[in-house]
Amino acid sequence: MSIDALAVRLRAEMTPDQVLTDRQQLRTYECDGLAHYRVVPALVALPHTAAEVAAVVRACAGVGVPFVARGSGTGLSGGALPHAEGVLIVTSQLREVLSLRPADERAVVQPGVINLQVSTVSKEHGYYYAPDPSSQQICSIGGNVAENAGGAHCLKYGFTTNHVTGLEVVTPDGDLVRLGGAAPDTPGYDLLGAFVGSEGTLGVATEVTVRLTRLPETVRTLLAAFHGTDQAGAATSAIIAAGVVPAAIEMMDALSIEAAEAAVHCGYPAGAGAVLIVELDGPSAEVAAQFEEVSRLCDANGAFETRVAADDDERQLIWRGRKSAFAAVGRISPDYIVQDGVIPRTALPEVLRRIDEVASSHGVRVANVFHAGDGNLHPLVLFDAQVAGEEERAETVSGAIIDLCIEYGGSITGEHGVGVEKAHYMPRMFTDTDLDTMQLVRCAFDPGGLANPGKIFPTPRLCGERPGRRTGPHPLQESGVAEIF
């Protein structure tokens, strides 16, 4: 069946304006947040209900057309990059908070609901939704589920996977299936756990039950300025070693501070070679004691200035520099690559030095902004695409940084996902058997390989292969240990 025939069928099953095939309209969806990868989809479907999502997937499955789900399109690894011969299923029309259940510490939302909105509607009941990716004002919960989104505060609170208890999903066959629920510990395999973070390769989430977290009694935010990243890294290690688990520990280096300062005038201490933002939250009695400890440890590790947010406005100001850092870097460099590698926290000073060496040797600038508490680096590799050779050099440095993360026992991605961008790095982190084993799950859900093909795995596995069965007598039988099996 051609895409034209599929369009006719989908227009009949939904309404005509929910199916886009006009080239100009399709171009709107050609990329996600990883904007230098662009593919115009063959068709865009804009379902309004879970049943419509299922109908679209069923139609695709029936004719063997691949499909890609997209939420707000803020992903940074190309997870929602369309397929040129495929259907892009946009879930942003499914945007209702279906039920808010503070007494059960749950909310049930559609996938197009914006992350921050869940916290906003929960606030009056004393709750919020803990995972807070930097894009939380625009990213969707469905996208968060696909990518297992993190955020600055996942150091203490965990990731999307720790905060989603139930899903309704459309399987790649087009069936609506429930995984998990509002109650804990659903019997059977934890398919919910496998689905979250599967980057749209196991189906499309159409309803998400999330855990709501009690708003903390107290939040205290401290900004500490150091002469360099070594000292800031040492302070981070000292805080963790002291048994303190802050809600967040973020670090920025001199270049990213310079960019943030130029962009949003956050007023960080002049001359800082690195700043740490440490946030503590919880019961007032606990936070007070821990805050003393954190301040002391920052001082002991060479902080030359510390500031404490006196109120919410000051807290927002401290965070503004950090949260604007990616965009701000655009002011000091026309182009940049964001990496998302993770290293053991204790290796931080050493890895930062080696990143610096690699960058210097290639004549490339790297701004470092990262979640120091959990070792999740976000090096921003700067380049100017208009200057011949710069982009290639930036990519070389970017790849070298990923190799460093693997060398130190870390990961190629902490929260952005593998997508199309890092699929070719997967064999550096995993063996063929590791990847084959992951794809056993894929084969169980999607034997036809239609759900978001080309993402995560550098090479698809053919499903339905069975390991060879042996014939003849068993070794134990042959050797006389056993008579018969």
Add this chain to the structure above:
Amino acid sequence: MSVLDDLAVKAGDDDVVCGVPARFVAAPASTEEAAALIAAARDLTVVIRGGGTKLQQGPPPRDLDLIIDTRRLAGVVEHAAGDLITVVRAGTPMAELHALPGQQLALDAPPTATAGGAVSANASGPRRLRYGTARDLLIGVTVVRPDGRIARAGGKVVKNVAGYDLGKLYTGAQGTLGLITECVFRLHPVPLATAFVRATAPPTAVARILAAQLAPSAVEINAGPGASPELAVLVEGTEEGVRDRAATLARLLDGEVTDLPPSWWDTPPWPPGGLGLKLTGVLSAVPALVEAVTAAGGTIRGSAATGALHAGFPSGAPTGTPGLVDGLRAAATRAEGHAVVLTAPDGALDGLDMWGPVPGLELMRRVKDQFDPDHRFAPGRFVGGI
């Protein structure tokens, strides 16, 4: 000649799983040895045994040739204190992981249980309120697949979204997808101070605890027929913070602050030979679950602030069990949760539906078919006869 000859010995009288005797037992000492064993055992049905603390729970295997005992696969491979992680072999006793220097694996499981067993059985206890369950604490896993190939997923860093999270799939899989040989866990600091607050209070008081700003690490209930329900709350933190919070809690519940938990803390509520179930539900339905169990003459115990509880009944006539389970399952369904039978009096298991409805069962069968196409690993021990 083969690894099987080297490692497998004839099973003894104790090598029995839910009444089904095994023919052989093998105890590999490394991932590689386990892989060679499993590759050589490809015509055998297999049950994996760790500390054996939950081995006799659940239904019997349909067939059992070989028990793979993991207790030689023991030891902490790495404890990176500064990174708050540990890499351990699957047969390492939990006692060792509860007491790493200055840190702990905050997963409640019996001291003689093994790390791999606790993960496979998805063990959890009172502190799940604060620290989550095995699925939240396991950050990396090495497994030997039923075809004998070694696979790893996750890694040694807590924050990691590279590839599918197979650790979650193996958590609670009861050994039906292969053998876990190594686990990487995130650790937590040992709290500077702890205190318990105990009170006689109805389950509805739990909502008041959660509404207050006290961040408890555990809220446990214990309720039996004809006695007032008890609550016990664990608070952890700094000396000052714990003192303040415990005092506030004691006022809130009209209870007392103690150093030690009550004797029933983190113990199953069923007597030997009795009927034991796991009951789950949403928080607002916990009082109804408590009522359902106590009205039926049972004891209910567990994490009242997460909705994961256990119910126990003394061994009565096996003929009464199906009706009792049906009633509890109806209550759990109303609570949006599940009633799973863990153990039952002799003779009561035949024909008993141990799980009730399982959402996503068809997909689970397909996962099993992919990982273990010949259904050799713990056949019949899992949901839907998997």
